[in-house]
Amino acid sequence: MNKRPIDIVKERLDTVPVNVGAILRALDVDVRKDAELGEDISGEIRRDGERYIVSTSGDEHAFRQRFTLAHELGHFVLHKSLIGTGLDDSKMYRSTEAGDFYNTAIKLAHERQANSFAAKVLMPKPLLKQKIEEMSEGDSKPHISELCDLFQVSYSAMKWRLVNLGWAHKVEGIV
Numbered sequence: 001m002n003k004r005p006i007d008i009v010k011e012r013l014d015t016v017p018v019n020v021g022a023i024l025r026a027l028d029v030d031v032r033k034d035a036e037l038g039e040d041i042s043g044e045i046r047r048d049g050e051r052y053i054v055s056t057s058g059d060e061h062a063f064r065q066r067f068t069l070a071h072e073l074g075h076f077v078l079h080k081s082l083i084g085t086g087l088d089d090s091k092m093y094r095s096t097e098a099g100d101f102y103n104t105a106i107k108l109a110h111e112r113q114a115n116s117f118a119a120k121v122l123m124p125k126p127l128l129k130q131k132i133e134e135m136s137e138g139d140s141k142p143h144i145s146e147l148c149d150l151f152q153v154s155y156s157a158m159k160w161r162l163v164n165l166g167w168a169h170k171v172e173g174i175v
């Protein structure tokens with residue numbers, strides 16, 4: 001029996017940093033980091049026959065490209081039937097006419113789902129909990145920048161995740 005894509009994702013969320021490129025490849029999706037995309041484009045997913053290809057902009061920081069990969073993974077897992085020939089994500093992670101595609105089937109609600117999916121993939125709750133506990137001692141808490149380095153995500157992505165989990169008080173350095 002074929003495994004569901006979401007199960008293939010979940011099997012690969014137990015090591016830090018999560019290897020999102022390997023997850024995509026396990027789903028038979030090709031990955032192109034450091035791609036030359038349009039000016040306002042952070043990432044895209046396109047269909048080529050039976051295959052899908054995810055690209056991220058080489059103009060952006062490695063941590064940001066990881067988030068974009070995970071966002072496109074979210075579209076692939078959650079919205080595959082809406083991808084059609086492809087979709088572009090702007091720097092705000094919105095379907096945009098600035099790139100090769102203008103996919104109007106992808107709405108703001110889908111973008112929010114993909115962002116939430118990306119955060120959960122890159123910062124899995126059990127792993128994040130474990131690392132915060134390991135890095136805490138008495139009154140001493142980990143600094144958010146240490147968690148960003150460990151999980152290879154931006155400050156804003158980590159802050160958003162911690163706030164959403166109700167864990168902002170467990171770390172130092174959140175402003």
Ligand SMILES: [Zn+2]
Pocket residue numbers: 071075088089093094095110111114
């Ligand atoms: Zn998107």
